Amino acid sequence: MNRSASSRRTKTAIESPSGLMGDSETSTTAWTSTGEGRRRGQEVSRGPEETDQVQQPRFRLFSKAAALAALATLVITPALDATSTVLPRSVSDRPDERSGPQIHVMYVVPSDGADRALDTDGTIAASVKNWQTWLHGQTAGHGLFLDAYQGELDVTFDRLPRTDAQYASRGVFIRDAIESDLRAAGFSAPGKIYLAYYDGSSTAACGGGAWPPALVGNVAAIYMRATYGQGSLCYTPSLSLNGLQIMDFAALHEVMHTMGFVPTCAPHQTRAGHVSDSPTDLMYAGDQPWYPSVLDFGRDDYFDAHIPGCLDLANSPYFGATQSPAPPPSGKPSANYRLTVKVVGPGRVLSAPAGIACPRRCAAAFSKGTKVTLRPRSVKRSRFVRWSGACSGSKRCTVVLSRPRSVSARFREPAGGSM
Numbered sequence: 001m002n003r004s005a006s007s008r009r010t011k012t013a014i015e016s017p018s019g020l021m022g023d024s025e026t027s028t029t030a031w032t033s034t035g036e037g038r039r040r041g042q043e044v045s046r047g048p049e050e051t052d053q054v055q056q057p058r059f060r061l062f063s064k065a066a067a068l069a070a071l072a073t074l075v076i077t078p079a080l081d082a083t084s085t086v087l088p089r090s091v092s093d094r095p096d097e098r099s100g101p102q103i104h105v106m107y108v109v110p111s112d113g114a115d116r117a118l119d120t121d122g123t124i125a126a127s128v129k130n131w132q133t134w135l136h137g138q139t140a141g142h143g144l145f146l147d148a149y150q151g152e153l154d155v156t157f158d159r160l161p162r163t164d165a166q167y168a169s170r171g172v173f174i175r176d177a178i179e180s181d182l183r184a185a186g187f188s189a190p191g192k193i194y195l196a197y198y199d200g201s202s203t204a205a206c207g208g209g210a211w212p213p214a215l216v217g218n219v220a221a222i223y224m225r226a227t228y229g230q231g232s233l234c235y236t237p238s239l240s241l242n243g244l245q246i247m248d249f250a251a252l253h254e255v256m257h258t259m260g261f262v263p264t265c266a267p268h269q270t271r272a273g274h275v276s277d278s279p280t281d282l283m284y285a286g287d288q289p290w291y292p293s294v295l296d297f298g299r300d301d302y303f304d305a306h307i308p309g310c311l312d313l314a315n316s317p318y319f320g321a322t323q324s325p326a327p328p329p330s331g332k333p334s335a336n337y338r339l340t341v342k343v344v345g346p347g348r349v350l351s352a353p354a355g356i357a358c359p360r361r362c363a364a365a366f367s368k369g370t371k372v373t374l375r376p377r378s379v380k381r382s383r384f385v386r387w388s389g390a391c392s393g394s395k396r397c398t399v400v401l402s403r404p405r406s407v408s409a410r411f412r413e414p415a416g417g418s419m
């Protein structure tokens, strides 16, 4: 039972607790041991859970129901607007528009893998735009500095030297192999984090990231052809073109790890770089399914938490004002903040003042300070279970828009019902 998982985790320090979501959801237990072992510079502890992690369907996060709920409700953000264009293919990093730390996006394909041209058909640019736009909404217009050229995302294509099977054989350490191959190909500029959309397979994880200082590295990766559970694909490229999807969150999640989040000094840090306080958190890992919708739930761990001496995204050199300037004010002085609602299960959420009627319309901007009341409405005798995010409990919820807020509403099927 205690199979290869433990031996695999006794690699050198450059090997990563790669997980991704993988990491979160199911490899969590392994993650714990992996991360802690590395931090102590020791061999990694092993336990029965660790084994299970390898053998079970890993991505609870991606359970069918969760994925469907996520897809049904996360399609909030139009992906590519009409003015976006995509640069032609480049196999090198084009001249940078900005100096300093930034995220450089890549489309990388194993030596024997099919080239789906996701760098030039807009898919990868859409995925990046999806998570960056979400970040803007969470932070009032801040995001990660992205490597761009002529105003467009600079995506580099790289044909990797190993076969799909060779990478896949690395199990949860595919990321480490990609990183070493990209370094050898010259992708190692100081201050750059490379986000690799890897068009290859894995049955061990949907992606991976570094986690300095325990695991120093410059590559975050998602494995686009990876599968979880009964063979469900981790990433379906066409979905990013329709708007924010869970794998876009995963890409951001891995970049966050590679920037050093969540640091061990954060109060809810758990399982090697994650937080435990809400499954809606971008960096959650734990036993519940992952429903990412909030950047640092409670703002007490890694964003605007202001814990002395503790890494905070608000102070990260990779983070700053990145949203294009708003159009000139039209006589409306006060700022608008976005309220984002997610409905999980059969039900609806309505707002007063009007604006939200989720799942049809799940986000709206309200002027600063507005008190918005949200009401759950069951459909077909479903039952409202509870709020999470900016609200809690199971009664009516009132949110004050002193900053962007996110709320999730969970409904349950009527007893004996079926979907």
Ligand SMILES: [Zn+2]
Pocket (backbone or CB within 6 Å): 019, 020, 021, 023, 024, 253, 257, 273, 274, 285
């Ligand atoms: Zn993670």
